[in-house]
Amino acid sequence: MLTYNNHLKKLTLPEYGRNIQNMVDRCLEIEDREQRNAAAATIVAAMMRLFPPTGPAEEYRRKLWDHLIIMSGYRLDVDTPYDMPMPPAEGEGPAPLYYNTDPARRRHYGRLVELTIAAAADMPQCEARDELLSLVGNQMKKLLLAINPEGVENSRVYRDLYEMSDGRIRVDASTLPLHEFNIIAPPSTKKKKKRK
Numbered sequence: 001m002l003t004y005n006n007h008l009k010k011l012t013l014p015e016y017g018r019n020i021q022n023m024v025d026r027c028l029e030i031e032d033r034e035q036r037n038a039a040a041a042t043i044v045a046a047m048m049r050l051f052p053p054t055g056p057a058e059e060y061r062r063k064l065w066d067h068l069i070i071m072s073g074y075r076l077d078v079d080t081p082y083d084m085p086m087p088p089a090e091g092e093g094p095a096p097l098y099y100n101t102d103p104a105r106r107r108h109y110g111r112l113v114e115l116t117i118a119a120a121a122d123m124p125q126c127e128a129r130d131e132l133l134s135l136v137g138n139q140m141k142k143l144l145l146a147i148n149p150e151g152v153e154n155s156r157v158y159r160d161l162y163e164m165s166d167g168r169i170r171v172d173a174s175t176l177p178l179h180e181f182n183i184i185a186p187p188s189t190k191k192k193k194k195r196k
Contacts, residue, residue: 012071020047024071033077040078044068105164108147109140114164121168133171137161138179145181154178 011021023043030036044064053060066085069076074087104111116136123129137157144152154173161169 012073013067016047016050016067016071020050021071024068024076027078028072028076033079036076037078040068040076040080106160109143109160109164113140113143117161117164117169121165130176133161133169133176137171137176141178142181 005018008018009021011018013021020043023039023046027036027039027043030039044061047064047067048061062082065080065082069080069085074085100111104114106114113136116132120129120132120136123132140157140160141152141154144156157178158171158173158176161171
């Protein structure tokens, strides 16, 4: 009968694979300290060969020794060249990430356009603000063209800028000229006939 991975023990650090985990488990069974130290050094060398360092080698070697101890469940008693990592306290872990789940006011623009408009509304009247409004206005027009390829009037972008900034941004064609974008037809899916 075949042995499936879902029937085996769960890997602590799955990025190293089952073979490295088996080596660590075997190293835990070695009773002679000298042999255990040599086996641990060999495992770290194998990990380094399988996953070469991308940055400074010394930092990477320390990380591999830490991972070796973590994979052993903090039970491996060896002489490491670095300080032994401590097991995390119960319930200790990273803080949960905050995801903004508020609905966008205008979904076709997206959250980044909303945040950029809010930042521009908070800026004092200056050249940098005008350039930012030019960039965001043209981006808004491109996004509108994506959902309405027949064409978009610039007045719609100006009105949306006004409404999305709660009236703090007032622009028109004289203060914020927008680019004209050409709609490019999607490539044809028909195959060309070969000439003989």
